[in-house]
Amino acid sequence: xxxxxxxxxxxxxxxxxxxxxxxxxxxxxxxxxxxxxxxxxxxxxxxxxxxxxxxxxxxxxxxxxxxxx
Numbered sequence: 100x101x102x103x104x105x106x107x108x109x110x111x112x113x114x115x116x117x118x119x120x121x122x123x124x125x126x127x128x129x130x131x132x133x134x135x136x137x138x139x140x141x142x143x144x145x146x147x148x149x150x151x152x153x154x155x156x157x158x159x160x161x162x163x164x165x166x167x168x
Contacts, residue, residue, distance in 0.1 A: 113121070
């Protein structure tokens with residue numbers, strides 16, 4: 100029974116610094132993964148926008164009407 104307990108639970112306790120360091124490391128991994136996903140999405144959307152702009156005809160500027168005096 101003691102062997103199974105050692106497999107699942109750490110026999111030594113982590114001090115506050117180790118806990119903070121572990122939390123920081125996990126948080127940074129999550130943030131880095133989110134940054135990569137956001138940059139991928141941004142690049143994909145940029146490509147779609149550029150393709151759409153290239154396919155659409157250029158819009159003419161609106162003509163101004165005559166001024167009434």
